[in-house]
Amino acid sequence: xxxxxxLFHSNAGHRITLYLKxxxxxxxxxxxxxxxxxxxxxxxxxxxxxxxxxxxFYVSVLVAKVLLMAFLTARQRFTKKxxxxxxxxxxxxxxxxxRDATVKYDDDDIERVRRAHLNDLENIPAFIFIxxxxxLTKPDPFVxxxxxxxxxxxxxxxxxxxxxxxxxxxxRVIVWTIGYALTFYMIIMSGVTFFNP
Numbered sequence: 001x002x003x004x005x006x007l008f009h010s011n012a013g014h015r016i017t018l019y020l021k022x023x024x025x026x027x028x029x030x031x032x033x034x035x036x037x038x039x040x041x042x043x044x045x046x047x048x049x050x051x052x053x054x055x056x057f058y059v060s061v062l063v064a065k066v067l068l069m070a071f072l073t074a075r076q077r078f079t080k081k082x083x084x085x086x087x088x089x090x091x092x093x094x095x096x097x098x099r100d101a102t103v104k105y106d107d108d109d110i111e112r113v114r115r116a117h118l119n120d121l122e123n124i125p126a127f128i129f130i131x132x133x134x135x136l137t138k139p140d141p142f143v144x145x146x147x148x149x150x151x152x153x154x155x156x157x158x159x160x161x162x163x164x165x166x167x168x169x170x171x172r173v174i175v176w177t178i179g180y181a182l183t184f185y186m187i188i189m190s191g192v193t194f195f196n197p
Contacts, residue, residue, distance in 0.1 A: 051144045055135050058148040062124050062155060069117040072163065073110065082107045116163040119176070120155065127151060127183050134186040137193040147182050154179035 045052065077083055081100050131148065157175045161167040 049135075050141045051139060052135050054141075054145045054148055055131055058152045059128055059131070061152050062120075062127070065155060065159070066117070066120045066124055069113065069120060069159070072159075073113045073117065076107075076110045076113050082110060112166065113163040116159045119158065119162075123176075123179065123183070124155065127179075127186075130183060130186045130190060133190045133194075137190055139189065147186065151179050151182045154182075 047053070134144070134147075154175045158172060158179070161171040161175065
């Protein structure tokens with residue numbers, strides 16, 4: 001099997017064209033049959049495309065949300081005076097003159113924030129990856145932008161109903177399921193678009 005790959009990059013204004021030419025030639029021997037396979041891929045990324053710009057904006061919001069979850073966890077820890085390690089508790093007692101700082105691993109309010117953060121870390125990277133692939137399918141801008149908006153809203157609402165203002169089930173499962181369904185929709189549309197038997 002011989003694989004050659006060339007990458008060409010051209011930049012003109014707000015248009016970036018990435019030409020990825022991958023020539024894969026493989027020979028299969030089956031009795032007297034010889035089969036050759038060749039594949040060529042070209043991807044064009046236009047930074048003025050409203051779908052790409054919308055996707056990049058909502059990805060920025062989601063990444064900021066994931067990073068801000070650490071501050072929400074810290075806020076809960078300082079409010080409840082519950083820390084993850086003895087050095088953190090002694091630092092809070094010494095530097096911040098915080099009385100009654102304790103070490104505890106099972107505080108429900110803090111664990112809610114941590115679980116919401118972990119849920120973000122499980123779901124948002126998959127959305128970012130498949131969202132980019134979905135953008136490459138050249139979807140309808142109205143549909144794509146509303147998918148990105150709704151997914152971002154669902155992730156924010158998931159944190160709010162789970163860790164900030166706790167609202168009983170099924171609120172959390174509803175917003176999680178909507179976000180998950182949107183991700184699967186993009187997976188299916190991308191798979192259908194790029195499926196090449």
